Amino acid sequence: MWLKQPGKYRGHKTMFVLLALMVTFKGAECQSEDPPVVPVRVNAEAGSLVTLSVLFSVADDAVVKWSMDSLTVATWTLGSNVPADVAGAHSDVLRLEMDGSLSLVDVPLNYSQNYTVVFTKSGVADAQAVFELKVYERPVGYPECSVHATVSNDLQYRCQWPGSYPRPSLAFPSVSNGSVTAGVLNLTLAPSEGLDWKTIVCRAQHPLLEASCNVTARQPVEFLPRVGAAVDPDGRIAVTIECLSDAVPDAMVTWLRAGQAVSSSNQHQISANTTQLTVRHFNISEFIREDFSCICSNPLGNKGRTTRLLGPSISDSSLLPNQEGTAVTLTWEVPPLSLVTGFDVQMRGPALDETLQRSGEFRSIQVKPGSARSAGVLHLDPKSTYHFRVIPTAGRMAGEPSTQNRIGPGDGLSGAAIAGIAAGIPCGILALLISTALIYLSVSHCRRSGQPRYPVSRAVEKAVASQPDSALPDYNKLHAPSELSLAVPKFVPPPPVRTATTV
Ligand SMILES: *[C@@H]1O[C@H](CO)[C@@H](O)[C@H](O)[C@H]1NC(C)=O
Ligand SMILES: *[C@@H]1O[C@H](CO)[C@@H](O)[C@H](O)[C@H]1NC(C)=O
Ligand SMILES: *[C@@H]1O[C@H](CO)[C@@H](O)[C@H](O)[C@H]1NC(C)=O
Ligand SMILES: *[C@@H]1O[C@H](CO)[C@@H](O)[C@H](O)[C@H]1NC(C)=O
Ligand SMILES: *[C@@H]1O[C@H](CO)[C@@H](O)[C@H](O)[C@H]1NC(C)=O
Numbered sequence: 486m487w488l489k490q491p492g493k494y495r496g497h498k499t500m501f502v503l504l505a506l507m508v509t510f511k512g513a514e515c516q517s518e519d520p521p522v523v524p525v526r527v528n529a530e531a532g533s534l535v536t537l538s539v540l541f542s543v544a545d546d547a548v549v550k551w552s553m554d555s556l557t558v559a560t561w562t563l564g565s566n567v568p569a570d571v572a573g574a575h576s577d578v579l580r581l582e583m584d585g586s587l588s589l590v591d592v593p594l595n596y597s598q599n600y601t602v603v604f605t606k607s608g609v610a611d612a613q614a615v616f617e618l619k620v621y622e623r624p625v626g627y628p629e630c631s632v633h634a635t636v637s638n639d640l641q642y643r644c645q646w647p648g649s650y651p652r653p654s655l656a657f658p659s660v661s662n663g664s665v666t667a668g669v670l671n672l673t674l675a676p677s678e679g680l681d682w683k684t685i686v687c688r689a690q691h692p693l694l695e696a697s698c699n700v701t702a703r704q705p706v707e708f709l710p711r712v713g714a715a716v717d718p719d720g721r722i723a724v725t726i727e728c729l730s731d732a733v734p735d736a737m738v739t740w741l742r743a744g745q746a747v748s749s750s751n752q753h754q755i756s757a758n759t760t761q762l763t764v765r766h767f768n769i770s771e772f773i774r775e776d777f778s779c780i781c782s783n784p785l786g787n788k789g790r791t792t793r794l795l796g797p798s799i800s801d802s803s804l805l806p807n808q809e810g811t812a813v814t815l816t817w818e819v820p821p822l823s824l825v826t827g828f829d830v831q832m833r834g835p836a837l838d839e840t841l842q843r844s845g846e847f848r849s850i851q852v853k854p855g856s857a858r859s860a861g862v863l864h865l866d867p868k869s870t871y872h873f874r875v876i877p878t879a880g881r882m883a884g885e886p887s888t889q890n891r892i893g894p895g896d897g898l899s900g901a902a903i904a905g906i907a908a909g910i911p912c913g914i915l916a917l918l919i920s921t922a923l924i925y926l927s928v929s930h931c932r933r934s935g936q937p938r939y940p941v942s943r944a945v946e947k948a949v950a951s952q953p954d955s956a957l958p959d960y961n962k963l964h965a966p967s968e969l970s971l972a973v974p975k976f977v978p979p980p981p982v983r984t985a986t987t988v
């Protein structure tokens with residue numbers, strides 16, 4: 486705090502002002518050692534405690550007088566019992582210290598002034614010093630960089646750091662010599678390959694701190710559309726396609742259906758951010774008949790994608806039993822572009838409830854929402870054999886069942902294997918087997934209930950709806966999605982064998 490050591494003073498009759506500055510910020514303390522001849526510059530943050538600190542070598546009985554500009558604001562005789570005289574208008578802020586230093590408490594912005602201190606003592610010359618105090622407001626947070634697309638498809642780089650006094654100076658030094666002290670700097674550049682993936686830095690300068698931010702524009706990347714389906718309360722199927730391509734600035738998406746531009750209408754709805762197209766229709770054939778395309782673009786480029794949606798389908802399924810064989814977890818996958826609003830989990834085997842003896846055919850045991858990819862089945866008899874399958878649905882339309890998964894003792898013999906073995910089995914045993922099977926079948930036939938059921942006949946299996954139970958149109962006659970997505974001409978007469986099994 487001492488600017489000059491006492492031993493260095495020249496002449497014993499001279500009175501010295503020893504000046505030191507102590508500026509207290511919230512977390513830091515600065516000291517300056519400027520000589521008192523020229524104003525000593527002090528930068529302070531608004532709201533902090535600032536002490537304009539002086540040290541007077543022969544302080545006893547000296548009178549200290551502080552002025553703001555030419556207005557006297559505080560006087561005191563050092564060491565006296567009489568309190569310091571501080572101008573009433575400033576008494577909230579100014580405080581005289583025991584050694585004659587002046588403190589500014591919670592300093593407001595408008596205390597940026599020149600402060601003069603004069604020490605007077607009879608017999609010695611007056612001593613004086615001047616401080617030039619600058620009070621600043623610290624900017625809030627940090628500067629923020631962003632880049633936007635303009636209506637003319639240019640890139641507008643923006644740097645902002647609002648809310649401080651004085652405003653920080655903002656510049657993009659690597660691309661422009663210009664700078665502003667306005668809180669926001671806009672710089673519009675024509676898109677060019679050179680700007681793709683180029684990081685643009687904004688430098689922000691303020692008397693109390695410096696900071697920078699940066700932003701990197703880039704063209705849309707390759708992406709995969711995502712598809713979701715739901716059933717509206719009015720029974721329409723709402724299919725949402727999302728095309729989200731990572732890009733800066735955000736890509737705008739244009740939509741095409743069968744090559745024609747799509748605009749929002751009763752049937753088509755494009756989200757405000759353009760990334761989602763929702764199509765609504767009662768007939769799912771509407772969705773799987775035509776191609777949908779989306780093009781994601783920003784000023785630096787675009788990426789497009791054309792998709793053909795699939796009807797309800799299951800790409801893979803598996804079954805995981807617990808150790809005791811009393812419970813299984815079924816899991817399944819759905820192709821990415823398949824429209825599914827629900828799943829019907831079906832089982833064939835002894836009834837879970839012993840009062841129900843049906844076992845010969847698949848019956849629905851659980852209905853799962855379109856988001857489900859697994860189902861748990863409990864209370865199985867480890868000594869019995871069960872078959873499981875999952876049928877994907879979209880509204881009232883059902884897709885092809887998943888492959889069957891089997892659990893139970895034995896080898897899981899297929900129908901063909903049973904036939905092969907049967908051929909070699911002695912007639913007596915065969916007769917026994919056949920009669921058992923007949924009893925079995927007749928029992929199960931008698932106990933059929935109205936539960937949702939999908940005929941397993943091969944041809945129908947491809948596109949079957951659950952049984953109609955309301956006034957809604959019945960779409961049982963829909964074409965299978967797999968048939969539609971194949972490039973097979975329609976109305977080709979099927980081979981006689983298949984025709985026979987259809988009916
Ligand atoms: C600063 O502003 C306040 C309120 O605006 C006022 O009361 C005060 O006198 C001003 N102080 C100075 C030093 O100008
Ligand atoms: C303080 O003094 C300096 C130098 O004499 C002058 O340039 C500046 O304008 C003064 N500041 C105020 C707030 O009066
Ligand atoms: C900045 O100005 C200098 C001199 O006028 C010029 O040479 C330079 O290219 C400018 N830089 C940019 C980024 O505009
Ligand atoms: C920067 O651009 C934004 C959006 O176009 C505008 O609102 C703002 O006024 C502009 N600021 C300046 C300083 O040009
Ligand atoms: C851009 O900003 C990030 C985070 O603020 C920083 O890590 C990175 O170093 C900056 N890059 C450049 C080139 O300044």
Ligand SMILES: *[C@@H]1O[C@H](CO)[C@@H](O)[C@H](O)[C@H]1NC(C)=O
Nearest residue numbers: 729735756757758759760761
């Ligand atoms: C776009 O809008 C949709 C619907 O409002 C919303 O679900 C989606 O999250 C938005 N996407 C982005 C990238 O903001």
Ligand SMILES: *[C@@H]1O[C@H](CO)[C@@H](O)[C@H](O)[C@H]1NC(C)=O
Nearest residue numbers: 768769770771958959960963
């Ligand atoms: C659904 O659309 C397909 C193809 O356009 C058509 O063949 C079928 O008859 C329609 N079904 C109903 C119930 O309208």
